[in-house]
Amino acid sequence: MQQLTVNLWMNGTAEEAGQFYASALPQTTMEVESRYPEEGLADFQQPLAGQALTVSVWVGGTKLTLINAGPEFSPNPSISLILNFDPSAMEDAAVQLDAAWEALLDGGTVLMPLGEYPFSPRYGWVSDRYGVSWQLMLTNPAGEPAPLMIPNLMFAGAAQNKAAEAIDFYTGLLGGEIKAKFNYEQANDVVNTQSVMFSDFTLGPDIVSAMDSGVAQDLNFTPGVSLQWDCDGQEEIDRVWDALSAVPEAEQCGWLTDKFGVSWQIVPSNxxxxxxxxxAFEHMMGMKKLVIDEF
Structure with missing residues (x-):
């Protein structure tokens, strides 16, 4: 059962974006999961009364949540979503990859052109019309099966070369193991031979990828893309919250920022x-760490 969910901050476009992804991506459906109440909202939330609050998008069975909010934050490529097109598990995988690429590129921007690379015969990186970054990859059918969608954390800017430290921290805290990790073979002005060129690891039942940026770029993690972790009971919420939270002023409504700058939402599984x-919404808005007994 999925425990880690990627949440995307949308500027009033969550329902529209959910419908877009359901049409653009293979094996994808969407549903409005919750709506803003009609009453009890803060002044800045009044325009959203009755609108979708969260929209669930299932990509190959993996849930992605779109949060309908204001213009305060937006996604960027520091956290992207890898789409694995596996010919052994998907009919016409290359054709479906190309179709998804064309759909995501409509109104979007190419970050790495679609083509052949040493690590994949067909790969491309695109930022879509909502600013969400996707890496589309034709995978080796002889390799280990992977979910259609997994998140990728790119450590750059203030977090440059901290991928290895973060992987060890996250897997130790949340329970997981490193599946693969490859370091850069040659150092340059940005990375060294201890920097992570590519890795994937588990957090609970879920797979995550991480890397250090190979080029200098002023790109930092923001709440535009956050990671939600579901906890069974208040004791587990307290343990994870206390270990992760590193920026007191960022604590609000179950949100926190860790020492690497990554935004998390630590929530009860129910x-x-x-x-x-x-x-409940009004009660939640008054909390920092979520306290089950106060809902």
Whole structure:
């Protein structure tokens, strides 16, 4: 059962974006999961009354959540989504990859052109019309099966060359193991031979990828793309929250920022049931760390 969910901050476009992804990506569906209440909203939230609050998008069975909010944040390529097109598990994988590429590119921007690379016979990196970054890859059918979608964390800017430290920290705290890790063979002005060129690892039942940027770029993690971690009970929320939170002023409504700059939402696994309680949204807005008994 999925425990880690990538959440995307949308500037009032969550429902529209969910419908776009359901049409653009293979094996993808969407659903409005929750809506803003009609009453009890802060002044800045009033324009969103009754609109979608969260939209769930399932890509090959992996859930992605779109958060409908304002213009405060936006996604950037520091956290992207890798789409694995596996010929052994998908009919006409290359054709489906090309179709998804064309759909995502409509109104988007190419970050790495679609073509042949040493690590894949067909690969491309694109930022779509909503600023969300996708890496599309035709995988080796003889390799280990992978989910259609996995998140990739790129450590750049203030977090440059901290990928290895972060991987060890996350897997130790949340329970996981490193599946593969490759370092850069040659140092340059940005990376050294201890920097991570590519890695993938597990967090609970989920697979995550991470890397250090191979070129200098002023690109930092932001709440535009956050990682949600579901916890069973208040004791587990407290443990994970206390270990991860490193920026007190960023704590709000279950959100925190860790020492690498990554934004997390630490939530109870029964969040849906809690949010169905009377005045739950108003109660949540008054919290920093989520306290189950206060919903």
């Amino acid at each position: 969040m849906g049931e809690l949010m169905s309680r009377p005045n």
